[in-house]
Amino acid sequence: MKYSEIYAYNIAHNLCPFCSLPENFYLEKSEYFSVTYARAPYTKDHLLIIPNRHVVLFNSLSHEEVRNLMDLVSKWTEILHKEHTDIALLLRDWFIWGSWWKSVDHMHFHLIPDVEVWSIHWCWPSREYLSEKELLKHIAEVKKLEKKPVKSTAKK
Numbered sequence: 001m002k003y004s005e006i007y008a009y010n011i012a013h014n015l016c017p018f019c020s021l022p023e024n025f026y027l028e029k030s031e032y033f034s035v036t037y038a039r040a041p042y043t044k045d046h047l048l049i050i051p052n053r054h055v056v057l058f059n060s061l062s063h064e065e066v067r068n069l070m071d072l073v074s075k076w077t078e079i080l081h082k083e084h085t086d087i088a089l090l091l092r093d094w095f096i097w098g099s100w101w102k103s104v105d106h107m108h109f110h111l112i113p114d115v116e117v118w119s120i121h122w123c124w125p126s127r128e129y130l131s132e133k134e135l136l137k138h139i140a141e142v143k144k145l146e147k148k149p150v151k152s153t154a155k156k
């Protein structure tokens with residue numbers, strides 16, 4: 001299934017997919033943010049960090065929420081480094097009718113391994129939307145990755 005079909009459905013029904021994420025889709029749920037596998041991933045192990053409350057603008061977050069967010073960015077970047085070298089952090093705030101292919105009002109962050117950031121725009125129209133089975137398989141793989149020992153990042 002194509003992500004563009006899901007996007008159209010959500011718009012038509014005024015649905016926020018991040019306000020109704022099933023509990024088993026979370027890799028981690030903390031006090032203010034949750035981490036999940038991107039349902040329409042740009043690359044393998046593409047994760048999303050999403051505020052638990054429906055927020056559109058980054059500047060609506062409290063300092064406490066930002067602190068929680070940065071703890072999760074740090075933790076999950078380290079986990080992704082077990083399998084990947086470059087990790088891109090991408091903030092998506094503002095409303096969906098902005099200029100840059102934003103598909104969900106609910107502000108969120110992407111942790112995207114192994115991607116040249118400029119290329120995201122070009123792969124958007126062909127993004128696949130994972131079935132629940134595929135998504136849960138990826139979540140299980142990343143949970144295994146979470147348990148792997150951390151590689152030393154110190155240069156010799």
Ligand SMILES: [Zn+2]
Binds near residue numbers: 016018019053054
């Ligand atoms: Zn929402």
